[in-house]
Amino acid sequence: MYFKDFVVVRKEKESQVITSFYLKPVDQSNVPAYIPGQYISLRLSIPGEPYTMIRQYSLSQASKPDEFRISVKREADNDPNGVVSIYLHEKIQEGDRVEISAPAGVFVLDSSKTTPVAFISGGVGITPMMSMFETVATSTPERPTTFLHGARNRLQHAFDEDIRSYTDRMEYAYYKTIYDEEDGFITRRTLEEYVDPSGDAYVCGPPPFMVSIIRELRNIGMDDSRIHFEFFGPAIDLPDSN
Incomplete structure (x- = not known):
């Protein structure tokens, strides 16, 4: 899996437990178009953790040419996913860098339909x-x-x-x-x-x-x-x- 450096350009609290992160490529290039419903993989090295961690997060806005948005729930401390989500919520700030993969996933909207x-x-x-x-x-x-x-x-x-x-x-x-x-x-x-x-x-x-x-x-x-x-x-x- 190929990862690319992105910068957090905006961090926005959406609810008591969910925070959005707006991500743009460090090299200022455009991002790949994606099908609504797809996700990206985020790779992080967290101080004190022996291994690099990878988590998948759904893209939470319609495809835009220059940015991704993910919206992350803060998981409980005893949840295996909590290590990354708590680090994102508490430590990652605007201007910080993270590594992001290309969009993937098959749970996607059929945009060609006009039926209910x-x-x-x-x-x-x-x-x-x-x-x-x-x-x-x-x-x-x-x-x-x-x-x-x-x-x-x-x-x-x-x-x-x-x-x-x-x-x-x-x-x-x-x-x-x-x-x-x-x-x-x-x-x-x-x-x-x-x-x-x-x-x-x-x-x-x-x-x-x-x-x-x-x-x-x-x-x-x-x-x-x-x-x-x-x-x-x-x-x-x-x-x-x-």
Whole structure:
């Protein structure tokens, strides 16, 4: 895997637990175009750690010619991923350099379609949805679009204002957030109300969230070929809808 030096040109707190990093090549060249939903690999040498660490982060904005944006959740101290995420949150500042790979990944938006589309995310699973949603909002704003997001609470809800700004400029866009600590979870009734089963759904979040959403999408009549998903966490076998 080939890595290139990038500089952090901006660091922006999106929520209590998620921070965005805007990255540009040190040599001031353009970055590769990418398909909404793809990720980059970030390589870091952390003082005190014996090995170089590599982590994958979704690109969280529509493709731009001169920069990448990743949005990183601060993981718990006892989480293996916490070493890197905590270092990024606490130590990496604007002007610092990091090593970045070219974009990759197959969980991507089919931008050629104009049929109904739903983006359904839980927690930090919102990050690939941002590049997908921004792309639809700017390139096919007339496309019927639903954005459903599940967050623990309002303090951990990232990108709310950004999504509302895009939704307000779209003709057929619906946006709803469910807070676990206030409203419970996204249910079959929520999906029946907001999701057109004849369209496509893109789903991303932690495993329990994924299992529930995919099961209920099947139960409202959406065909498996229209359900696109990526686990943020260990992938597991999805049960049948029965």
